[in-house]
Amino acid sequence: MDLLQYLTVKNIDFLSKREDVIPYIRDASYFTGELPIAVVLPKNENEISEILTKCYEENIKVVARGGGTSLTGSSISLKGSVVISMLRLNRILEFSGGDRYVHVQAGVRIDDLNLYLQSKGFLYPPDPASSLASTVGGTISTNAGGLRGTYYGSTKEWILGLGIVLADGRIIRTGGKILKRSAGYDLTSLFVGAEGTLGIIFDAYLKIVPRIENFTRIMVFFRKAEDMGKAIYQIKERGLNPLSAEFTDKISMNIISRISGIPVPDGSEVLLIIDIPLLSGNEYEKFIQIIKNSNPTGIKSLNAEESEVVYKARKGLYSSLLNEREREGEYIIIGDVVVPSSEVPEALNETRDLIEKFGLKISLFGHIGDGNIHANVFTNINSNEEMKKAEKFLEEFGDIALRHNGSVSAEHGIGFEKKELLIREFIYKKSIVNMEIMKSIKKILDPKNILNPGKVFDL
Amino acid sequence: MNESLDIYVSRCINCGFCDAVCPTLEAADFRGYFGARGRVNLAKELIKNDIGEEEVLDSFNSCLHCNACLYVCPAGISAGEISEKLKLRSSKKDPLAKFIAENIMKYKDPLNIGKGSTLWSKGLKFNEQSEYLFYTARMYQLMPYNSAVAKMREKLGEGLLKKFSPTFSKLGFKGSLLKIFLEKEKVKEFNNILFNIYKVLAESGVELRYLGEEEPYSGAMLLEFGFEKEFTSYANWLVNFFKLKNIKKIVTIDPHTYTLLKYQIKDYVNFPFDVIFYLDLVNKKANFSGTVTIHQACHLERYGEKYRKYYDILSDVRIINPIHFNERTFCCGGPDEVLFPNLTNKISEKRFIELKSTEADYIITMCPICYINLKKDKKVIDISQFIAKF
Numbered sequence: 001m002d003l004l005q006y007l008t009v010k011n012i013d014f015l016s017k018r019e020d021v022i023p024y025i026r027d028a029s030y031f032t033g034e035l036p037i038a039v040v041l042p043k044n045e046n047e048i049s050e051i052l053t054k055c056y057e058e059n060i061k062v063v064a065r066g067g068g069t070s071l072t073g074s075s076i077s078l079k080g081s082v083v084i085s086m087l088r089l090n091r092i093l094e095f096s097g098g099d100r101y102v103h104v105q106a107g108v109r110i111d112d113l114n115l116y117l118q119s120k121g122f123l124y125p126p127d128p129a130s131s132l133a134s135t136v137g138g139t140i141s142t143n144a145g146g147l148r149g150t151y152y153g154s155t156k157e158w159i160l161g162l163g164i165v166l167a168d169g170r171i172i173r174t175g176g177k178i179l180k181r182s183a184g185y186d187l188t189s190l191f192v193g194a195e196g197t198l199g200i201i202f203d204a205y206l207k208i209v210p211r212i213e214n215f216t217r218i219m220v221f222f223r224k225a226e227d228m229g230k231a232i233y234q235i236k237e238r239g240l241n242p243l244s245a246e247f248t249d250k251i252s253m254n255i256i257s258r259i260s261g262i263p264v265p266d267g268s269e270v271l272l273i274i275d276i277p278l279l280s281g282n283e284y285e286k287f288i289q290i291i292k293n294s295n296p297t298g299i300k301s302l303n304a305e306e307s308e309v310v311y312k313a314r315k316g317l318y319s320s321l322l323n324e325r326e327r328e329g330e331y332i333i334i335g336d337v338v339v340p341s342s343e344v345p346e347a348l349n350e351t352r353d354l355i356e357k358f359g360l361k362i363s364l365f366g367h368i369g370d371g372n373i374h375a376n377v378f379t380n381i382n383s384n385e386e387m388k389k390a391e392k393f394l395e396e397f398g399d400i401a402l403r404h405n406g407s408v409s410a411e412h413g414i415g416f417e418k419k420e421l422l423i424r425e426f427i428y429k430k431s432i433v434n435m436e437i438m439k440s441i442k443k444i445l446d447p448k449n450i451l452n453p454g455k456v457f458d459l
Numbered sequence: 460m461n462e463s464l465d466i467y468v469s470r471c472i473n474c475g476f477c478d479a480v481c482p483t484l485e486a487a488d489f490r491g492y493f494g495a496r497g498r499v500n501l502a503k504e505l506i507k508n509d510i511g512e513e514e515v516l517d518s519f520n521s522c523l524h525c526n527a528c529l530y531v532c533p534a535g536i537s538a539g540e541i542s543e544k545l546k547l548r549s550s551k552k553d554p555l556a557k558f559i560a561e562n563i564m565k566y567k568d569p570l571n572i573g574k575g576s577t578l579w580s581k582g583l584k585f586n587e588q589s590e591y592l593f594y595t596a597r598m599y600q601l602m603p604y605n606s607a608v609a610k611m612r613e614k615l616g617e618g619l620l621k622k623f624s625p626t627f628s629k630l631g632f633k634g635s636l637l638k639i640f641l642e643k644e645k646v647k648e649f650n651n652i653l654f655n656i657y658k659v660l661a662e663s664g665v666e667l668r669y670l671g672e673e674e675p676y677s678g679a680m681l682l683e684f685g686f687e688k689e690f691t692s693y694a695n696w697l698v699n700f701f702k703l704k705n706i707k708k709i710v711t712i713d714p715h716t717y718t719l720l721k722y723q724i725k726d727y728v729n730f731p732f733d734v735i736f737y738l739d740l741v742n743k744k745a746n747f748s749g750t751v752t753i754h755q756a757c758h759l760e761r762y763g764e765k766y767r768k769y770y771d772i773l774s775d776v777r778i779i780n781p782i783h784f785n786e787r788t789f790c791c792g793g794p795d796e797v798l799f800p801n802l803t804n805k806i807s808e809k810r811f812i813e814l815k816s817t818e819a820d821y822i823i824t825m826c827p828i829c830y831i832n833l834k835k836d837k838k839v840i841d842i843s844q845f846i847a848k849f
Contacts, residue, residue, distance in 0.1 A: 015490060019514040023491030023500045028474045041489055068475045068496070087489040109479055115782060132531060133479040319533030328466060 003082065004038060006054050013041040024083045026076060027068045028130070030331050030381045031416055033076030036063070039083045045163060045171055045202040048084060052200070053169030055082055061450050062167075064196040066138030067109060069130040071334055072415025074142060074195045074455055086137050089202060092116055097208075101160055101177050105203045106137025113206075122208045125152035128411065129318060137201045143193035145411030147244045147315070150369025151277075152209075154411060156192045161205040164191055167446040177205055190441070195413050196452040198445045214278045215243050217307040220291050221253075221268035221298040225352065228270045229345030231294035232368055235274075236341055240286055243275035245369030246314055252365045255320045259313040260306060265298030272368070273314055321363055321376055329382040333390055335375035335397045339406030344371055347404045351375065351397065358393045372410040373401075395421065402428040414456045422457065464544050465506045470534045471499045477528035477538050482790045483521050486805035492518050493802070495528040495538035502541045512549045519546050520553060521799050523806075524683065525790035526761035546685030553798055554622075556684035564689055567675035568597060570608070570637070576600040577671050579650035583657055586666040591740070592706045593660075593667035596677040596716040599653050599827040603645035606831065609800050610640040649827065655843040656712050656737060662847075663742045667710065675700060677716045682723065683794060694728040701732060708733040710740065714758035714766075714826045722763040738768045738825070738842070747849040749820035750777045754810065754833060755788040756826040769825060769842060776849075779817040789813065793828030807832035821845060 007014045015021055016038045025033040037060070042048045055062050061081035068075050077083050089105035092113065096102075097120060104113060110131040113124055127146035128134055134144065140162070145154040152158075161175025174187040191198055222228040225247075232245055248256065253271035257264045264271075276287045291299060302310060313320070321332055339347045348364075351373065355362050361378040375397050379390040398408035398421045408421040426432045439459060442449070449459055477495035478484055484494030491497035498518050504510040522542035529537035552560075559569045568576070576597045585593070615623070660667060678697060681690035701709070709732050711717040721734040736759075751773065759766040765786070783789040792806025811833050814822045824830045825842040833839050840848075 013488065015492070017514070019501060019510060019518070020490065020492050022504055022510070023494065023497030026473045026500060028472060039491070067479065068473075085489055085491070087485075111479070130474065130476075133475040316533065319535075322470070322472060322534045325470070328469060331472065 003054060003058060003060060007038070007040065007051070010047070010050050012047050012051065013043075015039040015041070021077070021083070024065065024068070024077050024085070027065075027070045027073065029071050029073040029076070029415065029417060030333060031073035031076050033073075034079035036077040036081045036083045039085055041085050041088055043088050045165055048165045048200055048202055049169045049171055051082065051084060052165055052167060055450055056168045056448060059448055059450065061453055062200075063452050064137070064141075064200045066107060066135030066141075067130065067133040069134040069138065070142065070415055071336075071412045072142075072417040074413055074415040074452070075138070076416070078452075078454065084200060086135060086200075086202070089137075093203065095120060096177070097122060099177055100179065100208055101205050102208050103177070103203065103205050104136050106135060106140075106201050108136050110134050110136065110139060117208060118211070121211055123211045124158065124206050124208050126155040126158060129315060136204055136206070140192055140201055140204060141195050142413035143411065145367065145370070145372060147246060147367055149367050149372065149411070150245050151241055151243045156189065158207045159188055159192055159204060160207050162188050162191055162201050163203040164199040164201055166199045167448065167451050172199075175205060179207065193413065195415065195455050197442060197456055198451065200451070212243065212277050212279075215275050216278060216284060217273065217275050217302045217310065218287075218291075219262065219300040219302065219310065220272040220274065220296050221265050221300075222270045222272065222295065223267050223297055224295070225249075225270045225348040226345040227295045228272050229341075229348055229368070231272065231291055231296075232344060233341045234290050234294070235287060236369075238286070238290065240283065240290075241277070242287070242369050243277050244273075244367070245275075246273045246365065247271065247368040248273075248314075248317065248365040249363055251324075251363040252317050252321070255317065256310060256313045259320070260309045262300060262306065262310070268297045273310060317365055318376070325378065327380055329380045330378055331381045333377045333379050333381075333394070334412070335373075335377065335394045336410050336412040337373055337375075337398060337401035337406055337408060338410035339371045339373070339401050339404040341369075341371050343404035343406065344368060344373075347373065347400055347406070350400045350403075354393065354396055354400065358389065360389065360393060362393075370410075371406065395424070398424060399428075416455060419457055464502075464541070467536060468499060468502050468506060468541060470536055471503075472534055473500070474533055476531040476533065480527040480531050480787070481538070482523060482525065482527070482792060482806045482809075483795070483799075483802050485809070486792070486802040487521075493521050495522075498522060498538045498542050499536075502545055505545060512551050515545075516549060516551050516553070517799075518542075519549075520556075520684070521795055521802060523757075523790050523792065523794045525757035525794075527757070527787075527790065530761055530786050543682070543685075547682075547687035549685055552685065555797060556686075559680055559797065560684060560686045560689055563676055563678060563681055564693065568601075569676060569680050570601060570604045572597070572600060572604050574672060575604070575646070576674065578646070579653035580657075580669060580671065583654070585669045587668055589666040589668040591665060591667050591708050591710045591735075592701075592704075593657070593669045594709045594711055594716065595653060595674065596679075596711065596713065597674065598677075598713040598716060599649045601676075602649050602827045602831045603642060604637070605796060606642065606645060607637050607640035609796055611637055612800060614640070645831075652827070652830070652841045652843055653712075655841070655847040659741050659743060659843055659846045660710075660737060663740055665710075665740045670704065677719050679715050679719045682719070691727045694724050694730075698728050698730060706732060708735060710735050710737050712737045713828075714756040714762075715828065717766075718758045718762040736766060736768070738772065741772060741846065743772065743846060745773050745776050745846050745849045747776045747845075750779050750818075751821045751823050751845070752779050752781050752814050752817040752819035753784070753823045754781075754791065754814055754825075754829055755784060756824075756829055757788060757790050759825070760786055760788050769823075772842075772846060773823075779819045781813045781817050783813060791824075791826075791829040791832040793826075793832045796828075796832070803832060807835075811835050
């Protein structure tokens with residue numbers, strides 16, 4: 001019995017017509033996948049298990065797909081593969097404010113989850129820019145970050161337990177409702193950031209926190225990125241924690257100024273937007289004192305209305321940059337590196353020199369509170385020459401992060417795009433054996449290499 | 460859209476935000492073909508001639524044109540607009556859509572309901588000299604008849620309905636089987652809403668002119684179903700008709716006609732008339748001590764402007780917002796009622812639950828299509844009925 005007959009007999013919904021599978025060949029990266037044999041729309045983990053059992057038996061590649069928002073090609077379809085769309089698993093199963101967890105299916109979108117939690121006074125902190133569309137399962141699989149990362153950390157900090165279907169169809173559960181446990185290997189962590197190469201996550205226990213409603217947002221302008229980097233480091237060194245700390249270069253700063261109507265002081269090259277939590281009473285003064293001593297060209301404390309407009313402008317910066325595209329075929333390829341806060345000033349200096357050296361149109365912004373820098377490279381993806389130049393830039397941008405004890409990927413994962421950069425990171429850290437360990441784990445959990453093959457690394 | 464379709468489509472970065480807000484995607488059990496991102500991707504293939512028109516027609520036809528996708532798109536493109544352009548370009552048309560288009564061209568009415576469109580106005584005073592034309596575009600009147608078509612589809616099945624569509628077209632509504640499925644109570648209900656719209660305007664001191672049986676339909680469905688040539692011809696006829704009647708100011712009473720005449724029609728003809736939404740002329744404030752929730756019409760929130768005059772009228776009433784409101788308002792599913800009734804049912808059910816869960820005393824609508832699709836409870840009330848009552 002072939003796969004499609006099997007799915008029919010098992011009464012599992014699937015799509016196989018060309019027009020039905022085309023919508024699944026792309027994600028938010030610049031890669032285009034190939035037509036899959038079928039797209040399966042399971043309603044529960046038992047159906048996923050049946051699909052994987054058959055695919056394992058028949059050696060058919062399987063690509064799990066949530067919101068399809070990957071920026072590195074993690075969720076694009078592969079030739080001859082089966083795509084498992086997780087979107088029908090979109091129920092919030094259980095909530096417990098007292099136990100501080102929410103149990104959700106993998107296809108729940110992050111914004112939908114937080115809309116639900118907001119009504120209960122709680123928050124699931126990871127907030128990638130794609131939160132409108134990205135799903136719980138997808139963001140766990142890429143260990144997504146976001147604006148709140150400096151205060152709350154990235155997704156991995158918030159996963160208490162997972163339900164997973166393994167390559168051969170077996171269903172396992174890791175962790176659970178509890179906030180801590182010390183019972184053998186931490187298998188939950190193994191699947192965070194695995195990009196669907198080790199198993200398919202179908203539900204998750206997520207840690208939640210009460211919302212912090214009382215905070216103030218300020219804009220700080222600087223002449224030098226270095227001064228801004230130093231300010232952030234000093235804030236953290238003195239034991240203060242911004243709820244978020246976002247920086248932009250001049251291109252993006254001007255966009256935010258245009259949208260918000262807030263003027264840029266003369267001589268400013270860099271903008272820092274900080275959310276200061278008002279918990280004990282005098283945080284604001286402490287933050288401001290440090291900032292005033294960091295050579296700012298201007299400080300603007302925002303009222304509620306301005307605060308909202310500036311937040312939306314920041315969250316929509318990538319969108320605004322897209323509208324700055326001037327040529328057909330032009331895309332924005334996003335570099336995504338991270339360095340320790342103490343290294344931010346020097347890493348930014350070196351990045352500025354690198355941009356000058358390459359002469360590319362690039363805008364920088366990022367979640368600077370946790371050292372995450374995004375380089376948005378305007379590139380015509382139809383031009384080999386431009387693509388090579390952009391790739392070379394991103395390689396050297398990654399090298400800057402490595403030289404400053406950072407990583408080539410902060411929150412977007414590896415996918416197709418960063419496989420070489422990942423190897424580069426392990427070599428740089430004189431720990432290429434990490435790759436061997438990863439491959440060994442992959443061989444144990446997916447001996448036939450059917451789960452999202454060719455993503456993260458090549459076997 | 461100020462650029463060619465292929466350039467417009469190529470700006471899409473495939474981020475999937477549009478899918479996250481597209482009502483038809485979830486209603487179709489997340490089959491990507493029926494989602495906004497799917498439509499854009501299929502458009503890319505169609506433009507390259509890598510797929511046939513027939514294969515993708517349902518994808519574009521099922522788009523509700525609610526513009527939810529445009530509001531969240533980082534690249535500023537609308538899957539709805541892409542669907543509309545491709546439908547207009549396509550030579551393939553749904554048989555039921557053809558039946559409706561033929562009726563509009565022939566009778567100036569999608570279902571040829573004849574005198575059924577004027578029953579509401581019996582005994583009411585109009586002023587032939589008034590500067591304001593009260594233009595119903597037969598929208599509220601058509602709703603019970605649309606339901607009859609949907610009912611008949613349910614009984615006959617898709618195949619038979621499409622097969623007999625040409626016969627219905629010849630016979631008109633009265634002479635066809637369709638009238639068996641018409642619910643008289645629904646006709647009364649919609650005539651009552653029309654009466655209330657008239658009443659709140661009259662109480663605001665507005666005198667109105669009404670064209671009675673001569674009043675033509677707006678032509679909106681020609682565009683929705685992709686009959687561009689026919690729409691252009693119809694729009695030209697409509698302009699001449701209004702000129703002949705010496706019309707200057709057109710008071711529309713439903714969001715679809717309002718946005719069509721105020722914005723969309725201008726891509727096809729010069730439309731030299733003032734187009735007003737009737738709530739602009741209402742000078743009364745509702746006085747109600749309970750709570751309401753508002754189902755905001757997509758066409759008033761996301762087409763050309765954010766039309767929110769009703770907030771002034773309801774400023775003394777406690778409003779409880781549903782999960783999706785203002786720019787994020789969620790479509791009632793109505794525009795799919797004729798061709799994809801299953802999608803409409805699921806979408807309207809979802810929206811109704813959202814509205815009902817506010818536990819407000821009333822659920823206010825302001826569009827006949829929204830009203831008929833959300834009227835699953837006594838709490839649902841047209842804004843004209845609410846203003847007239849309170």
